[in-house]
Amino acid sequence: MHPVPARPSRARRAWGETWRVLAALFAGLTVLLLVAWEADTGDRQVSDAQAALDLAVGVLGLGLLLLRRKAPLTVALVLCAASAVSVTVVGAEAIAAVSLATSRRWWKIAAVGVVFVVAGRVYSVLHPYVAPEPYEGWVDLLTGVLVYALFVWIGAYIGLRREHLASLRERAETAEREQAGRVAQARTAERTRIAREMHDVLAHRISLVAMHAGALAYRTDLPPEKVAETAAVVQTNAHAALAELREVLGVLRDPAAPAAPEPPQPTFADLDALLAEARANGADVRLDARPDGTDGLGEVVSRHAYRIVQEGLTNARKHAPWAPVTVTVSGAPGAGLTIVVRNPVRSVGPARQGEAPPDSGLGLVGLAERVDLVGGRLSHGVTTTDGTTGAGGGAQFRLEAWLPWAA
Structure with missing residues (x-):
């Protein structure tokens, strides 16, 4: 063809x-x-x-x-x-x-x-x-054959040249379409990555705002200094969430504009700072165990490990505000890194905080994607204190992830 x-x-x-x-x-x-x-x-x-x-x-x-x-x-x-x-x-x-x-x-x-x-x-x-001339007939026939052969050669050359040019044009158009497809795919992948990161960060901030705002709404017996302290936490996290949201919207609105240098992404080395921030905002968080040598985790695995703990704290604040949260980290190089975040299903705080904030369901989906990208495993659900599934009086939500840790 x-x-x-x-x-x-x-x-x-x-x-x-x-x-x-x-x-x-x-x-x-x-x-x-x-x-x-x-x-x-x-x-x-x-x-x-x-x-x-x-x-x-x-x-x-x-x-x-x-x-x-x-x-x-x-x-x-x-x-x-x-x-x-x-x-x-x-x-x-x-x-x-x-x-x-x-x-x-x-x-x-x-x-x-x-x-x-x-x-x-x-x-x-x-x-x-x-x-x-006596041989004139043969000359006419031979001349006719040679002239027609010349016409055929010229026409065949023109046809081949046209097809060659059309093939080159088609290849160029195909290459342009493929390049445009690769650019669009890369842009989509980058936007997905940005959306995943911003979901983790914004959910962390907004859950803090919701938890402390709920305390202000239902704790009418708080002294004025406690009210001011809680309102300051709400204001600080709300401003931080707006700044981060404004940054990502600027990138998504004008993808052709030169992007500002992206700030360093947190890694597992920042776990202590994450837990300290949660405690400073009123959460009861305990680090049950942590192996040595986690500084040797790869950059990608280390970042995913940080986000797993962050999402676990966010879910605990959303669904069980003021409940104690236990973070357990175990493992070794070559055996993998295991992260477990546990919290009681029901709130044990001083007062009910009203209706739970809306659950998008994207946090755990994003964690599953992160874990799959590095070849890990993720499980979550409600278990009892003896390890069986169900929602009894001692039920707790358990988020467990295993990530590869190279020897």
């Missing part, structure tokens, strides 16, 4: 047809004048009627040449047959033969070639020389 070349503009097509018709007319009139000169010198027998017919057929051939793209075989056969009585049509005949050869349909080319050679011999019989 040959590639389809791009369609030229209307003006370019009109100019292409115009110069071809003018070239065919020039070639036909040139050969007609040569035959007329031979007739005038007495070398060839040409009557006035034959000359008039020759010119008329040549003019009709020029009009027929314009239809060669719609019916190339028919036009080529008619023009070649017309050359038996007209030399004025040889220019249109040559262009039609070249045009047919561009398709490289060899049985069609062979059929037109037979008509071309026979018509040339017929013209020599109808317009003989006064003193013909």
